[in-house]
Amino acid sequence: MEIKQFKEKYDQKKINEIEKEIRQSNELSLEARKTAIFTLRYLEVTGRYKENAIYRKSSFKEYLIGNFCIRESTYRESFRAFDKFGEASIKYGVGLISKVFRECGTKKERQVIEEIQKAEKASKVPILKSRIETIIQKHAKPSPPAKPGYKTLYVSEAKQHEITKKRLREAVQELRLAKEQIEKLKATILKMKPVQNMMETIAPFFNSKEKMQIEKRAG
Secondary structure (H helix, E strand, O other): OOHHHHHHHHOOOOHHHHHHHHHHHHHHHHHHHHHHHHHHHHHHHHOHHHHOHHHOOOOHHHHHHHHHOOOHHHHHHHHHHHHHOHHHHHHHOHHHHHHHHHHHOHHHHHHHHHHHHHHHHHHOOOOOHHHHHHHHHHHOOOOOOOOOOHHHHHHHHHHHHHHHHHHHHHHHHHHHHHHHHHHHHHHHHHHHHHHHHHHHHHHHHOOHHHHHHHHHHHO
16 A cells, blocks of 8 residues: 555645545445345345355355355344444444444433433534443343352352351261260269169158158159
C-alpha cells in the first residue's frame, strides 16, 4: 500500500470529512455482508447448497465452514441481527446488536437499541462507545453468581472435612464416657445385690412397720 496516494487524496480534507468517508465505506461493506448472509439463508432454506457436488451429502454447517470459512454461530448471529435490526446492524455493526441481545435479552433488545439511536440523535455526533456501553449495562440482565474456583472449592472441602473429623472425635469421646458411666452403674448395682438379697431373706421376719423403717434407713 502506497501511503503517498492517500496523502494526496486526504491531506487537504478535514478530519470529519475523512471519518465520514470511512463510515460510508464501512456501511457499504456491511450492506454487502448483509446481502451475502441473506443469500446464504436462501441456499440453506431451499437446500440448493447441495447442488455443489462437493457438499451434496454435507450439512449446511459443513458447507459454510468448508466453502466460505464461516462458522455456523457467526452466520446465525449475523442473520438474526440483519433480519431483526437491519438499519442498526448496518450503522453499529452486527457485533454490537448481538451484544445487546446477549446481555439484555430479547425483551429489552429493541428498547436498548432505540435508546442508543436516540442518544446519538440528541448529541448530533457519532455516539461514543463508552456511552453505548453505559446504556447496555443499564438494561443488562443480572449476572449469575460467579462459580468458586478450584482452589476455593478445595479449601472449603478441606475445612468441612476437618469439621466432620472433629465432630466424629467428639462423638467417640462422648460414647466412651457414656460406656464408662454405664460400667460404673453396673458395678454399683452389683455391690448392692448382696444387700438386696439379704433384705429379701429377712423381710418375712419383720412386721410391716419395721420393714418400712428398715427400707427407709436402707434407702
